[in-house]
Amino acid sequence: MTQQLPATMSQSLFDSRADAIADAARQLAALGWTPATSSNFSMRVDDEHAAITISGRDKGHLGRDDIMLIDLHGHAVGTTARPSAETALHTQVYRRWPEMTAVLHTHSRTQSVASRLYAARGTIQLQGWELQKAISGYTSHDSVLEIPVFPNTQHMPDLVAQVDAWLDAGKPLHAYLIDGHGIYTWGRDIAEARRHLEALEFLLECEMDLRRLSS
Amino acid sequence: MTQQLPATMSQSLFDSRADAIADAARQLAALGWTPATSSNFSMRVDDEHAAITISGRDKGHLGRDDIMLIDLHGHAVGTTARPSAETALHTQVYRRWPEMTAVLHTHSRTQSVASRLYAARGTIQLQGWELQKAISGYTSHDSVLEIPVFPNTQHMPDLVAQVDAWLDAGKPLHAYLIDGHGIYTWGRDIAEARRHLEALEFLLECEMDLRRLSS
Amino acid sequence: MTQQLPATMSQSLFDSRADAIADAARQLAALGWTPATSSNFSMRVDDEHAAITISGRDKGHLGRDDIMLIDLHGHAVGTTARPSAETALHTQVYRRWPEMTAVLHTHSRTQSVASRLYAARGTIQLQGWELQKAISGYTSHDSVLEIPVFPNTQHMPDLVAQVDAWLDAGKPLHAYLIDGHGIYTWGRDIAEARRHLEALEFLLECEMDLRRLSS
Amino acid sequence: MTQQLPATMSQSLFDSRADAIADAARQLAALGWTPATSSNFSMRVDDEHAAITISGRDKGHLGRDDIMLIDLHGHAVGTTARPSAETALHTQVYRRWPEMTAVLHTHSRTQSVASRLYAARGTIQLQGWELQKAISGYTSHDSVLEIPVFPNTQHMPDLVAQVDAWLDAGKPLHAYLIDGHGIYTWGRDIAEARRHLEALEFLLECEMDLRRLSS
Numbered sequence: 001m002t003q004q005l006p007a008t009m010s011q012s013l014f015d016s017r018a019d020a021i022a023d024a025a026r027q028l029a030a031l032g033w034t035p036a037t038s039s040n041f042s043m044r045v046d047d048e049h050a051a052i053t054i055s056g057r058d059k060g061h062l063g064r065d066d067i068m069l070i071d072l073h074g075h076a077v078g079t080t081a082r083p084s085a086e087t088a089l090h091t092q093v094y095r096r097w098p099e100m101t102a103v104l105h106t107h108s109r110t111q112s113v114a115s116r117l118y119a120a121r122g123t124i125q126l127q128g129w130e131l132q133k134a135i136s137g138y139t140s141h142d143s144v145l146e147i148p149v150f151p152n153t154q155h156m157p158d159l160v161a162q163v164d165a166w167l168d169a170g171k172p173l174h175a176y177l178i179d180g181h182g183i184y185t186w187g188r189d190i191a192e193a194r195r196h197l198e199a200l201e202f203l204l205e206c207e208m209d210l211r212r213l214s215s
Numbered sequence: 216m217t218q219q220l221p222a223t224m225s226q227s228l229f230d231s232r233a234d235a236i237a238d239a240a241r242q243l244a245a246l247g248w249t250p251a252t253s254s255n256f257s258m259r260v261d262d263e264h265a266a267i268t269i270s271g272r273d274k275g276h277l278g279r280d281d282i283m284l285i286d287l288h289g290h291a292v293g294t295t296a297r298p299s300a301e302t303a304l305h306t307q308v309y310r311r312w313p314e315m316t317a318v319l320h321t322h323s324r325t326q327s328v329a330s331r332l333y334a335a336r337g338t339i340q341l342q343g344w345e346l347q348k349a350i351s352g353y354t355s356h357d358s359v360l361e362i363p364v365f366p367n368t369q370h371m372p373d374l375v376a377q378v379d380a381w382l383d384a385g386k387p388l389h390a391y392l393i394d395g396h397g398i399y400t401w402g403r404d405i406a407e408a409r410r411h412l413e414a415l416e417f418l419l420e421c422e423m424d425l426r427r428l429s430s
Numbered sequence: 431m432t433q434q435l436p437a438t439m440s441q442s443l444f445d446s447r448a449d450a451i452a453d454a455a456r457q458l459a460a461l462g463w464t465p466a467t468s469s470n471f472s473m474r475v476d477d478e479h480a481a482i483t484i485s486g487r488d489k490g491h492l493g494r495d496d497i498m499l500i501d502l503h504g505h506a507v508g509t510t511a512r513p514s515a516e517t518a519l520h521t522q523v524y525r526r527w528p529e530m531t532a533v534l535h536t537h538s539r540t541q542s543v544a545s546r547l548y549a550a551r552g553t554i555q556l557q558g559w560e561l562q563k564a565i566s567g568y569t570s571h572d573s574v575l576e577i578p579v580f581p582n583t584q585h586m587p588d589l590v591a592q593v594d595a596w597l598d599a600g601k602p603l604h605a606y607l608i609d610g611h612g613i614y615t616w617g618r619d620i621a622e623a624r625r626h627l628e629a630l631e632f633l634l635e636c637e638m639d640l641r642r643l644s645s
Numbered sequence: 646m647t648q649q650l651p652a653t654m655s656q657s658l659f660d661s662r663a664d665a666i667a668d669a670a671r672q673l674a675a676l677g678w679t680p681a682t683s684s685n686f687s688m689r690v691d692d693e694h695a696a697i698t699i700s701g702r703d704k705g706h707l708g709r710d711d712i713m714l715i716d717l718h719g720h721a722v723g724t725t726a727r728p729s730a731e732t733a734l735h736t737q738v739y740r741r742w743p744e745m746t747a748v749l750h751t752h753s754r755t756q757s758v759a760s761r762l763y764a765a766r767g768t769i770q771l772q773g774w775e776l777q778k779a780i781s782g783y784t785s786h787d788s789v790l791e792i793p794v795f796p797n798t799q800h801m802p803d804l805v806a807q808v809d810a811w812l813d814a815g816k817p818l819h820a821y822l823i824d825g826h827g828i829y830t831w832g833r834d835i836a837e838a839r840r841h842l843e844a845l846e847f848l849l850e851c852e853m854d855l856r857r858l859s860s
Binding site: 465466467468537539542543546547582584608609610611612638641642 | 773774775776779784785786787840843844847850851854855857858859
C-alpha cells in the first residue's frame with residue numbers, strides 16, 4: 001500500500017513521525033498494553049494532517065508501512081488504507097488543542113479493569129500520590145487528578161460527543177478511560193504523551209491495589 | 216527419532232508447519248504459559264494429517280525434531296514417537312472444522328485458576344470488554360462470549376465426548392477450559408489461533424481482577 | 431579461593447557439576463526467586479561428595495569460582511570457603527536417597543508468602559491440578575500432593591530433625607517449605623529438580639490465587 | 646552542561662561514581678521502580694561532596710552527563726545543573742553517617758502502595774521473614790525490622806526534620822517510606838544499598854500479599 005504525500009509535505013517529515021509512532025508502539029506492546037492487535041497511536045504532522053497506525057496491525061512489529069496519513073477530520077489522505085474506527089478520537093484532540101502533537105490509546109489489563117470498576121461513578125479521582133506530578137500542570141500530591149470514564153459504544157460520534165461535552169463544561173482533561181476498553185492520553189510532544197501514559201498506568205495500578213488491600 | 220513423511224507430502228510443507236509450531240511454542244513458553252513441559256500445539260498439514268508436539272518436551276526450546284506427524288485419528292505416522300495423550304482433542308477440531316488449521320493448548324496460571332473458579336458453573340460468560348472483538352465473528356463489546364469449562368479427566372474419550380456434546384447441541388465454540396488444567400483454542404491460521412489465545416488470556420485476567428476488586 | 435579436588439575426582443566431573451549449578455542459579459535468579467543473595471543450590475558429585483554454592487554470592491552471576499566441594503556431612507573439602515549454614519539440608523537429601531543428585535533451595539515471594547499462610551496448619555495439600563503430574567510418581571490430578579511447612583529456626587540441626595521425623599514417619603516427601611523462608615526440592619537429575627521447582631511454584635501461585643478469589 | 650570538578654578531585658574518581666550510579670539506575674528502571682522520570686540516586690565522592698542524578702532525566706538511559714556534583718548541603722558544585730528538590734534527603738544521610746557512601750530513592754508500585762496503607766500507623770513492622778537477614782545487622786527472622794512512614798510534603802525541610810527527629814530519638818533506621826511517594830535506603834557501598842533496596846521491596850510485597858490473603 002503506497003502512501004502519497006501532499007506536495008507541501010516533505011517525505012522526511014512524514015517518516016520522522018512514522019518512526020516515532022512505530023518506536024512508541026513497539027515499546028508499549030512489549031509492556032503488554034496492546035493485546036491482540038488492539039490500540040492505536042498518532043502524531044500531528046502539520047496544521048491539517050496527522051499520521052496514524054493502520055487498523056488491525058500487530059503493534060509490536062510496526063514499520064513505516066503500517067502508518068498512514070489522515071486529515072484532521074479522519075479521512076485517509078493519499079492512500080487506500082483504512083484508518084481505525086477510533087481515528088475520530090485522535091483528530092478531536094488535534095482540532096481542540098493546537099499545541100498537542102501526539103495521542104496514545106492503549107488497552108492494558110489495568111486500564112481495562114479500572115474502567116469497569118469506576119464506570120458507574122463516571123470518574124476516577126486520584127489524590128495523595130507523588131507521581132501525579134508527572135502530569136503536566138500538577139505540582140503537588142495534594143491536588144486532585146480527575147480522569148473521566150465514558151461509556152463504551154461502537155458508534156464513534158457518541159464517544160466524540162461525550163468528550164466534547166466534558167470539555168465544553170470547562171473541566172480539565174489530560175486523559176480519559178472508555179468502559180471495558182482502554183485509555184486515551186496526549187501531549188505536546190511524544191515524550192510528554194508517553195510520560196502521561198506511564199504515570200497514569202502506574203497511578204491506576206496503585207489505586208486498585210490500595211482498594212484491594214484497604215477492604 | 217526420524218520422521219518419515221507419506222509419499223504425497225513434501226518435506227518443505229511439513230517443515231514449514233513444524234517451524235511455525237516451534238516458533239509459537241517458544242513465544243508462549245516465554246510468557247510462562249507452558250510450565251514444566253506441559254501444553255501442546257498442532258497444525259493441520261493436509262486433509263488427513265497434522266503436525267503436533269511430541270509429549271514431554273520443554274516448550275521453550277522446540278526444534279523440528281520435537282514435532283511429529285499424526286493422522287486425524289491421532290495415530291503416529293512414519294515415526295515411533297509417542298504423541299501426547301491429549302492429541303485426541305486436537306484431531307477433533309480438525310475433523311469437525313475443515314477450515315481450522317491450528318490448535319493451541321496452554322496451561323497458564325490465569326487459565327488454570329479461572330477453570331477452577333468457574334468449574335461448578337460450567338461456563339464463563341464474558342461481556343462488556345472491547346477485546347471480545349479479537350475473537351472472529353464478534354463485532355461488539357455488548358455480545359456475550361461464552362467459554363465452557365469441562366471437568367478434567369485422565370480418560371481422553373470422556374473429554375472428547377464432552378466437546379462433541381456441546382457442539383452437537385448447536386452452541387458456538389471458540390475455545391474451552393478444562394478444570395484445573397488449561398485452555399484449548401484454534402483458528403483458520405496460526406495467527407488467528409494466537410490472537411484468540413492472547414485475547415482469551417487477557418479477558419480471563421480482566422474478569423478475575425474485576426471479581427477480586429468488586430467483592 | 432582455590433578448590434583442591436580429591437585425587438579420585440576428575441576436574442572435568444567437578445566442573446560439569448559447577449557449570450550446571452551456575453546455569454540453574456542464573457535462570458532462577460532471572461525469575462526473581464533468589465532475592466538479595468539468598469538461596470542455595472547443590473549437585474551430588476560422587477558417593478561421598480557434593481558441589482554447593484558458596485554462601486552470600488549473587489545467584490544471578492555465578493561462575494565456577496562460586497561453587498565449592500563438601501562431603502556429605504557438610505564439611506568443606508579442599509577449600510577454605512565457607513559453605514552455607516543450610517548445607518545440612520542438602521546433605522540430608524543426598525544421604526537419605528542415593529538416587530537423588532540435585533537439590534534446589536529458592537526464596538520466591540510466592541514460596542515465602544505460602545509458607546507463612548500455611549505454617550499454622552503445617553502442610554499444604556494440593557489437589558485437582560493437572561500440573562501435579564509434573565511431580566515424579568504422580569499420574570492424576572485427583573491425587574493429593576502434600577507439602578509440609580516446617581517452622582523456621584536459625585539452628586540447622588532442628589530443621590534437619592524435623593525433616594527426619596517426617597520421613598521416619600513414612601510420609602512421602604518431594605519438597606518442603608520453611609516458614610517465612612522458602613522451598614527445598616530435589617531430583618534424580620537437575621532437570622527433574624528444576625521441573626519440580628517450577629511446578630511447585632506454579633501450584634503454590636494457583637492455590638493462593640484460588641484462595642484469594644474464592645473468599 | 647559541563648561539570649567542573651574541584652582541584653582536589655580526580656576526574657576518574659567522579660567518573661567511577663557517575664558510572665556506578667548510572668548502572669544502578671538503569672537496572673532499577675528496568676524493574677519498573679522509577680516510573681515517568683521519578684526517583685533519584687547518589688554516591689558520596691569524598692568527605693565534602695556527593696554525585697547525584699540531575700532532576701527529570703529518564704532513569705533508564707542515564708550517562709555520565711546526567712550526574713552532577715553537590716556539596717553535602719545540597720548546593721551544585723561546578724555546574725549550572727539543578728539538583729533534585731529531594732537532594733536534601735541524600736545529603737542528610739552523608740552528614741549523619743560518615744560510613745555511608747550510597748543513597749537510593751525509588752518509586753515502585755509496591756513502595757507507593759505500602760506507604761499509603763501504613764501511613765496512618767506511621768511504621769511498618771516486619772517480623773518472621775528470613776530475608777530480614779539481608780539488612781545489615783539483622784541475624785534472625787525473629788527480630789523486628791521497623792520502617793517508618795513519614796507524611797509527604799513538597800517542603801523538603803519538613804521531611805528532613807522528620808528524619809532527624811526519628812534519629813535523634815535514638816531509633817534504628819535503615820530505610821524510610823514517604824506516604825504516597827517511595828522509599829529511601831542506603832549502604833556503606835552501593836552493593837549494600839542495592840541489597841537493602843531489593844530486600845525491602847521483597848519484604849513489602851510479601852507483607853502486603855500476606856495481608857491480602859489473611860483477611
